[in-house]
Amino acid sequence: MYTILDNMGKKTTPQTPSLVTLLRELGENIGLARRRRRLSATMLAERAGMTRMTLSAIERGEPTVSIGAYANVLFSLGLEHDLSLIARDDEFGRKLQDSGLLSPRKGKSSL
Numbered sequence: 001m002y003t004i005l006d007n008m009g010k011k012t013t014p015q016t017p018s019l020v021t022l023l024r025e026l027g028e029n030i031g032l033a034r035r036r037r038r039l040s041a042t043m044l045a046e047r048a049g050m051t052r053m054t055l056s057a058i059e060r061g062e063p064t065v066s067i068g069a070y071a072n073v074l075f076s077l078g079l080e081h082d083l084s085l086i087a088r089d090d091e092f093g094r095k096l097q098d099s100g101l102l103s104p105r106k107g108k109s110s111l
Helices: 017-036 041-048 052-060 067-076 080-085 091-099
Strands: none
Touching (some): 017 067, 041 052, 041 067, 052 067
């Protein structure tokens, strides 16, 4: 994959359509959680230690926002434990491990 420069001049890689969809859904879920709690965007941005523009980018599911910023917003909404669910059930990785394709040494792969 090639790299491109985003509007802030940082290097980034283009996102696949399925990843774009997932990030948009995440942003939408965060926006819904904020509105359910009846928090204004300005109030949540302040609690999460970011600008209103960054929160807006998160709620749009922008891939250029750091995972730390997403984590701060989730924490501010009381949803930080959702982060522990990410990649928890690595079904494919477990199948590879069980089939012997992965080295038994931790962190070493024979792929």
